[in-house]
Amino acid sequence: MxxxxxxxxxxxxxxxxxxxxxxxxxxxxxxxxxxxxxxxxxxxxxxxxxxxxxxxxxxxxxxxxxxxxxxxxxxxxxxxxxxxxxxxxxxxxxxxxxxxxxxxxxxxxxxxxxxxxxxxxxxxxxxxxxxxxxxxxxxxxxxxxxxxxxxxxxxxxxxxxxxxxxxxxxxxxxxGEARAASAALGAAELRRVVQAREMMDAAPGQAPSLPELARSAGLNVRKLTSGFRALYGMSVAEYLRERRMVEAWRSLSSGACDVTRAAEDAGYALPHFSAAFLRRFGVLPSAVRNRSAI
CATH class of the missing domain: 2.60.120.10 (Jelly Rolls)
Structure with a gap:
């Protein structure tokens, strides 16, 4: 560099x-x-x-x-x-x-x-x-x-x-998943779907509703949902749920928050969050948080 x-x-x-x-x-x-x-x-x-x-x-x-x-x-x-x-x-x-x-x-x-x-x-x-x-x-x-x-x-x-x-x-x-997604969407629509994803990435815990997200990206709900699945292989809701879990992992592993706060940010009640986190990563959130304190 x-x-x-x-x-x-x-x-x-x-x-x-x-x-x-x-x-x-x-x-x-x-x-x-x-x-x-x-x-x-x-x-x-x-x-x-x-x-x-x-x-x-x-x-x-x-x-x-x-x-x-x-x-x-x-x-x-x-x-x-x-x-x-x-x-x-x-x-x-x-x-x-x-x-x-x-x-x-x-x-x-x-x-x-x-x-x-x-x-x-x-x-x-x-x-x-x-x-x-x-x-x-x-x-x-x-x-x-x-x-x-x-x-x-x-x-x-x-x-x-x-x-x-x-x-x-x-x-x-x-x-050919990437090429298939590009072929299914026009250049302008492709960029708007990416913009919708970027909006969710910026604040996954405060993401807007699906209609609000579509409106902000300049798409109707049908175009956003079909385009999002073509580009990312999952629904908007699945993406947001996974994105919140990834953010929870990052926050816990870095020691930035405790398990209760991570659950709140991810939009879960604590018992449901622990179960969902265990299914996703194969480890309890408390274990990830405890490792960051070592």
């Missing part, structure tokens, strides 16, 4: 296991007081980038630049060594998770994967897939950023979450 960007970089981790070979995860936050630029040279293989928040522009090789504003999911498949450039906007915090998988993964355990990716995007040296992330994928990114575990258990947890994130992203792009 540029010398004048003054970033605050989060943690990073590396995890590997047979038969995957080279596999590593990096995550964190970076604050940019001024615009900044950097570039990286990558070997053949996969690079996955989940941007949970931020404003940056990326360009692979000599291709056209693509702006990533807000939540974005990017998958790059390089058939040879290649260069990826990043331009970061000033005054914006970047929250991200990235994963790199070496070419030996494609050669040994997932040769069909490389064929599917190549067939979906042509035969150039780098294939790029970019879309809004389904909430199920964004939720995994949040869990990686707020991992409550320590020691060896932490490494195993992050490795498992990294593999889950990669599998879900590949499935998202290879099955």
């Amino acid at each position: 540029g010398d004048n960007s003054e970033p605050r970089i989060g943690e990073s981790a590396h995890w590997s296991a047979r038969p995957l070979g080279a596999f590593n995860i990096n995550w964190g936050e970076a604050d940019f007081a001024l615009a900044a630029h950097d570039a990286e040279t990558l070997e053949a293989g996969l690079k996955l980038a989940l941007v949970l928040d931020g404003d940056l522009t990326v360009r692979a090789l000599d291709g056209a630049p693509t702006r990533l504003k807000g939540a974005s999911l990017c998958l790059f498949f390089g058939r040879e060594s290649w260069r990826l450039e990043h331009q970061y906007a000033a005054g914006r915090t970047l929250r991200y998770v990235t994963l790199n998988l070496g070419a030996d993964l494609l050669e040994q355990e997932a040769l069909a994967l490389g064929t599917s990716l190549a067939g979906a995007s042509g035969a150039g040296p780098v294939s790029a897939f970019i879309s809004a992330p389904p909430l199920s994928i964004a939720a995994i990114g949040e869990q990686i950023l707020s991992c409550p575990m320590r020691g060896a258990a932490r490494d195993l947890y992050l490795g498992g979450k990294g593999l889950e994130l990669t599998a879900m992203a590949l499935n998202h792009f290879i099955r």
Whole structure:
């Protein structure tokens, strides 16, 4: 990153296991007081980038630049060594998770994967897939950023979450979910559906009613509900419920609030919240809160 960007970089981790070979995860936050630029040279293989928040522009090789504003999911498949450039906007915090998988993964355990990716995007040296992330994928990114575990258990947890994130992203792009959603919606409607999601993301605990949300986004309820399902694979209500659960996980794991406050913010009575949280994450909210205090 540029010398004048003054970033605050989060943690990073590396995890590997047979038969995957080279596999590593990096995550964190970076604050940019001024615009900044950097570039990286990558070997053949996969690079996955989940941007949970931020404003940056990326360009692979000599291709056209693509702006990533807000939540974005990017998958790059390089058939040879290649260069990826990043331009970061000033005054914006970047929250991200990235994963790199070496070419030996494609050669040994997932040769069909490389064929599917190549067939979906042509035969150039780098294939790029970019879309809004389904909430199920964004939720995994949040869990990686707020991992409550320590020691060896932490490494195993992050490795498992990294593999889950990669599998879900590949499935998202290879099955054509992102392309199908774009085809089903016009450009203007697509942007309005994204705006509706951004409104809910800004304050999930105080989200407007469905008619109010549709009106604010410039859509009728039918267009919003059908478009939202096409783009994110779930209803508006399901998205909001999941978003509130993810926020509860973040608040509890960071120690920002207690279980009672998390339940209130998520719109649940305490006993129902504990049961719903356990179903979603496999652990009680009190356990996540207690770990953050260690």
